[in-house]
Amino acid sequence: MCGIMGYAGAGNAAAIVYNGLLRLEYRGYDSAGIAVMYDGKIKIAKKRGRVKELSAFCGELAGNVGIGHTRWATHGRPSDKNAHPHSSGKITLVHNGIIENYPKLKEELIASGGKFASETDSEVAAKLVDKNYDGDILEALIKSCKMLEGSYALMVMCEGFDGIAVAKYKSPVIIGLGDGGNFCASDEPALAGLCPGICVLEDGDFALITADEVKIFDSDGKRVERAVLENLAEEKSLDLCGYPHYMLKEINESPAAVRNTASAFSSCGKACEILSGAKRIILTGCGTAYHAALMGKRYIENFSSVHARADFAGELRYASRTAEEGDVLVAVTQSGETADTVEAARLYGSFGAKVLAVTNSPHSAITRIADGVVYADSGAEICVAATKSYSAQLAALYLCACVAAGGDVKAREEELFACSDMLRSFIERTDVRRLAERCSKSSAVYFLGRDLDYCAALEGSLKLKEVSYVFSAGYPAGELKHGTLALVDGKVACVFSITDPALAEKSASAVEQVLSRGGAAAVLTDIDGVKEEFGGRAEIISLPACGKYLAPLFSAAVMQLLAYRTAVILGRDPDKPRNLAKSVTVE
Ligand code: F6R
Numbered sequence: 013m014c015g016i017m018g019y020a021g022a023g024n025a026a027a028i029v030y031n032g033l034l035r036l037e038y039r040g041y042d043s044a045g046i047a048v049m050y051d052g053k054i055k056i057a058k059k060r061g062r063v064k065e066l067s068a069f070c071g072e073l074a075g076n077v078g079i080g081h082t083r084w085a086t087h088g089r090p091s092d093k094n095a096h097p098h099s100s101g102k103i104t105l106v107h108n109g110i111i112e113n114y115p116k117l118k119e120e121l122i123a124s125g126g127k128f129a130s131e132t133d134s135e136v137a138a139k140l141v142d143k144n145y146d147g148d149i150l151e152a153l154i155k156s157c158k159m160l161e162g163s164y165a166l167m168v169m170c171e172g173f174d175g176i177a178v179a180k181y182k183s184p185v186i187i188g189l190g191d192g193g194n195f196c197a198s199d200e201p202a203l204a205g206l207c208p209g210i211c212v213l214e215d216g217d218f219a220l221i222t223a224d225e226v227k228i229f230d231s232d233g234k235r236v237e238r239a240v241l242e243n244l245a246e247e248k249s250l251d252l253c254g255y256p257h258y259m260l261k262e263i264n265e266s267p268a269a270v271r272n273t274a275s276a277f278s279s280c281g282k283a284c285e286i287l288s289g290a291k292r293i294i295l296t297g298c299g300t301a302y303h304a305a306l307m308g309k310r311y312i313e314n315f316s317s318v319h320a321r322a323d324f325a326g327e328l329r330y331a332s333r334t335a336e337e338g339d340v341l342v343a344v345t346q347s348g349e350t351a352d353t354v355e356a357a358r359l360y361g362s363f364g365a366k367v368l369a370v371t372n373s374p375h376s377a378i379t380r381i382a383d384g385v386v387y388a389d390s391g392a393e394i395c396v397a398a399t400k401s402y403s404a405q406l407a408a409l410y411l412c413a414c415v416a417a418g419g420d421v422k423a424r425e426e427e428l429f430a431c432s433d434m435l436r437s438f439i440e441r442t443d444v445r446r447l448a449e450r451c452s453k454s455s456a457v458y459f460l461g462r463d464l465d466y467c468a469a470l471e472g473s474l475k476l477k478e479v480s481y482v483f484s485a486g487y488p489a490g491e492l493k494h495g496t497l498a499l500v501d502g503k504v505a506c507v508f509s510i511t512d513p514a515l516a517e518k519s520a521s522a523v524e525q526v527l528s529r530g531g532a533a534a535v536l537t538d539i540d541g542v543k544e545e546f547g548g549r550a551e552i553i554s555l556p557a558c559g560k561y562l563a564p565l566f567s568a569a570v571m572q573l574l575a576y577r578t579a580v581i582l583g584r585d586p587d588k589p590r591n592l593a594k595s596v597t598v599e
Pocket of ligand 1: 297298299300301302344345346347348349350353396397398399474475478595596
């Protein structure tokens with residue numbers, strides 16, 4: 013979270029950085045700012061609110077070197093003064109991350125006469141670099157970073173230096189190598205169409221970026237080389253292609269994500285080797301990725317005799333302190349940068365477990381930690397709420413489970429190809445507007461299911477609450493009668509997913525429990541008997557018959573569309589839900 017961008021070159025820095033920030037806005041959108049160097053002096057514009065608030069000021073910021081920031085507040089509420097960049101003396105910087113020891117550093121800086129203009133931890137870094145600056149910005153930055161604890165991606169401008177100094181530790185920085193100028197940014201989408209090549213900085217790296225060159229240094233200030241990689245960011249992923257929101261566009265891209273994930277699987281040889289030797293598989297992730305991990309656990313246990321477990325990445329470190337021979341940690345993460353997931357992977361790697369990443373970000377931190385990578389190939393996801401990346405993760409984990417079981421992977425890939433086509437026409441014809449109207453007026457919406465349908469229910473609930481702000485919760489259908497039923501009345505809606513014929517009767521009795529208490533029920537099902545039983549009494553959403561393992565791809569599409577439509581009815585911005593950001597790089 014927090015998007016940062018820098019540019020040094022022949023072009024108009026303010027305009028380039030502004031456009032980069034617009035593309036990074038999914039990382040945070042409570043305030044934004046840009047600093048540009050002109051004639052050796054730095055000028056700043058910063059404001060509370062979205063990046064577009066800066067457009068009026070860009071014309072006033074002439075110059076060829078600039079940095080910018082779009083914020084997701086951690087320390088200090090969103091305000092003009094807490095917006096980045098922060099300055100001290102000749103130094104102006106933007107920061108993504110958290111400086112954990114900032115209270116102590118701030119106290120020391122105040123004791124030596126420092127005055128602070130904001131409540132942020134980041135301003136401490138500006139003061140520190142200023143204090144350590146003695147004519148050499150790289151030296152000052154290296155010295156300052158030795159005093160920082162926590163995580164940081166810093167882009168620093170210094171009056172007298174016609175470029176940007178960069179530091180990276182546990183927050184991502186990509187360097188873009190352009191023709192006539194160079195770039196730095198939190199994420200590749202900011203660089204789409206700007207440069208053919210990129211370098212990914214490693215933890216402890218520093219860089220000096222000018223119009224003509226990029227120099228990278230290690231933590232002792234020694235020059236190092238980092239591989240030049242192809243810039244994979246595509247401008248088309250930033251194009252709404254006629255859709256009103258990225259969320260709707262990306263839900264419609266789920267079929268392609270499933271297909272591409274199945275196609276890409278043949279190149280995951282190393283990952284397959286690891287999975288084939290697994291004795292125990294621990295799956296982990298956060299939020300939506302955790303829900304995919306929960307589904308993956310069920311796939312593995314249904315297909316093979318390998319023991320599987322799924323834990324929240326943020327909790328995993330408290331769950332177990334060791335790994336055994338044959339343990340494989342599967343880290344599921346769209347961004348590949350989520351701090352809790354990356355740290356869990358690092359920890360299990362240090363215990364001796366093999367680490368496998370399931371991600372759609374090939375240049376991300378998790379891919380550098382992992383022993384093997386499976387591409388959940390959904391392409392860049394711009395909407396803060398995960399949609400197509402979840403579908404891709406389910407497809408990837410379905411194939412992983414098949415490998416762990418020593419099964420026929422080719423056959424499973426074919427199933428996914430067929431499923432991708434069915435999903436495309438299913439999304440085109442599925443209309444959830446009536447149910448969304450109902451949800452928008454409900455005091456709470458409960459999502460219920462058993463086994464795989466329970467995992468789907470958890471994700472449906474997360475989606476609805478995060479984009480519509482309607483209270484929702486996901487439960488196993490069998491749990492309803494053990495407490496939550498007390499909350500069911502005429503103002504509550506319950507969304508059931510019933511796709512396993514062996515469990516249908518039991519889930520159906522939970523639907524009856526809701527209906528007989530005056531609650532409204534919707535049933536997502538591909539089972540004819542269930543449709544007949546509840547037709548006319550509950551809203552029936554017919555799923556195509558595809559078997560219980562792939563049904564979650566269809567119920568996910570329904571629940572994503574439901575969340576989207578409910579958000580739109582309530583006037584929310586589904587692409588940028590309040591208080592949230594994509595790529596959560598703080599623990
Ligand atoms: C919800 C959502 C989040 C992410 C979570 C993990 O729609 O997007 O819950 O799934 O923050 O992010 P990644 O997958 O990037 O590790």
